[in-house]
Amino acid sequence: MSSYDVIVLGSGPGGYVAAIRAAQLGLKTAIVERENLGGICLNWGCIPTKALLRSAEIYHYMQHAGAYGLKAAEISADIDAVVKRSRGVAKQLNQGVTHLMKKNKITVHMGEGKLLAANKLCVTKDGKTEDLTAKHIILATGARARDLPFAPADGKRIWTYRHAMVPAEMPKKLLVIGSGAIGIEFASFYNDMGADVTVVEMMDRIVPVEDAEVSDFLEKALVKQGMTIMTGAGVESLKATATGVAAAIKGKDGKVVAGDYSHCIVAIGIVPNTENLGLEALGVTTERGHVKTDPMCRTNVAGLWGGGDITAPPWVFPKASHEGGISAESR
16 A cells, blocks of 8 residues: 555646646655546647647638738648548647656556545556555546537537547538627537537527627628527537437527537536545545535545545636645645
């Protein structure tokens, strides 16, 4: 059994920042990760998404070269090459986090972590288990995409952001359900790449958590670029077929319209990764599935801390990193 001062469960922006800060403070530190160091943001979230958007932006400029007094002929896009570049960016950052762990002498345990007590957890990898103990354990397991209950993602026709980031084929007619940051990013990307894109948002404006002026300006810009946007609308049914997706969409006028699409991206929010962590047995307080913490990132269980998407919103990189630092520095 290995013992530490601090164990961080999860290596996303909240987790790796917490681990680095704890190590800088002279604490013997370990981090537990089940998939990729750097978590969702660096590997499957905001960073590789921005790489996709950059390629789409350059492609858009090339198609409108004449507006800048330039000439560009036979412009085309290779979706496989665009995705390959994006994955390369993610891999580079993953390697960067790996280097930071070594530089700060943080022990990395790859595998699934589960709390056995407030100061003890079990790590499972390929059927083998290892118990770790620490004076403090920081929970930073993040979150995943929320599925539609009546049409879970299949990775073929109905996608989450992870499927949309590495498409097996280029969508011809794309339905995007949800117009938050993730939904609009992919809608913009695929629209620029040549897909016919429709966005459905149940609220009365897109990116509803932003200022109304931002929503209005963005909607006008996206519609001008050829996108169809339906606000105050909801998806009544969604069914994947062998060749596409059949949807029934209820508009703000109450009428239900049927539509056929080649693919659909579901971007309706996130679900915290709190299952199978052992939280219930320890009596850790949660709220709507998210771990409840105080301003210093303490849970209601002594020695147990939380930060990032596993806790309350906003669910963004800067907030996770900030909470990672707080949890490492608090006592």
